[in-house]
Amino acid sequence: MDGTVPAGLLASVRERRPLVHHITNSVTINDCANITICTGAAPVMAEAPEEVAEMVAAAGALVLNIGTLSAVQVEAMLIAGRRANELGIPVVVDPVGAGATTFRTGTVQRLLEALDVAVLKGNAGEIGVLAGTGGSVRGVDSGGVAGDPVETARECARVTGTVVAMTGEVDIVVDGKRAYLVRNGDPAMDRLSGTGCMAASMVGAFAAVADDYAVSSAAALAAFGRAGERAAMAGARGPYSFRTALFDELAGLEPRDLAEHARIEEL
Numbered sequence: 001m002d003g004t005v006p007a008g009l010l011a012s013v014r015e016r017r018p019l020v021h022h023i024t025n026s027v028t029i030n031d032c033a034n035i036t037i038c039t040g041a042a043p044v045m046a047e048a049p050e051e052v053a054e055m056v057a058a059a060g061a062l063v064l065n066i067g068t069l070s071a072v073q074v075e076a077m078l079i080a081g082r083r084a085n086e087l088g089i090p091v092v093v094d095p096v097g098a099g100a101t102t103f104r105t106g107t108v109q110r111l112l113e114a115l116d117v118a119v120l121k122g123n124a125g126e127i128g129v130l131a132g133t134g135g136s137v138r139g140v141d142s143g144g145v146a147g148d149p150v151e152t153a154r155e156c157a158r159v160t161g162t163v164v165a166m167t168g169e170v171d172i173v174v175d176g177k178r179a180y181l182v183r184n185g186d187p188a189m190d191r192l193s194g195t196g197c198m199a200a201s202m203v204g205a206f207a208a209v210a211d212d213y214a215v216s217s218a219a220a221l222a223a224f225g226r227a228g229e230r231a232a233m234a235g236a237r238g239p240y241s242f243r244t245a246l247f248d249e250l251a252g253l254e255p256r257d258l259a260e261h262a263r264i265e266e267l
């Protein structure tokens, strides 16, 4: 994919500043709010079942992240997701820790059955579990997939009917037909909690300004990865100064830099 595509979508996010409604976990909620702002969009976190239908109506995308799930959150996710579907607002699901417990795996399956999900964004282990082809998950960490990662992502897209964005050293984005490999990023991104959640926030922000969610997801991951590359070049002293640089580099990321450095290959 030509770099002008992700660059154009980044510029659209900054111009339109879509509201991204999150129902998300209590570990990385603040990171997700700030990465959404650094991307150029506007976050809102709202999870009371009493208000989510009203809130999502003002949003450009809905991000459902199951990282610290509870029964009442599931109820809110279903209410918000159904309203988003009625209004044609894209729904992104981050299946954090799917495979680690029956409650997590079952909840993702329930969301996928009840809702029209635009993008399922998970790490390799989570996507392998949901594909049914084998994935290993410990807590929220991926232990990888059983077979070929691209085939795993394709199978997950086939069984779920969604665009699947599987993160890792190389991100893989697939729908029923196409497959994109996104080679941007830095290993330091794997040494922080929350980069997967932040990736989902960005996938949501980009989906809000796009019709083609495979293209917008690959673009979002390229932009995040490029910010990671620039943060590493800025010379962080360790994981936490890298984290600060990651936010700063994303906020300052120029569409023309992304146009030049996005590495998205279509298979």
Ligand SMILES: Nc1ncnc2c1ncn2[C@@H]1O[C@H](COP(=O)(O)OP(=O)(O)O)[C@@H](O)[C@H]1O
Pocket (backbone or CB within 6 Å): 122, 123, 124, 140, 141, 142, 167, 168, 169, 170, 171, 184, 185, 186, 187, 188, 189, 190, 194, 195, 196, 197, 199, 221, 224, 225
């Ligand atoms: N080794 C790596 N090299 C480059 N980028 C990476 C690497 N590991 C993770 N990333 C990036 O970090 C983000 C989070 O991915 P990942 O670690 O798979 O998610 P999770 O936190 O859900 O396990 C993604 O944008 C991914 O591209």
Ligand SMILES: Cc1ncsc1CCOP(=O)(O)O
Pocket (backbone or CB within 6 Å): 025, 027, 028, 067, 068, 096, 140, 192, 193, 194, 195, 196, 197, 198
């Ligand atoms: C550590 C942890 N525990 C529950 S949610 C969460 C954060 C996971 O974030 P990510 O999957 O983005 O690293």
Ligand SMILES: [Mg+2]
Pocket (backbone or CB within 6 Å): 096, 097, 122, 123, 140, 196, 197
């Ligand atoms: Mg994750």
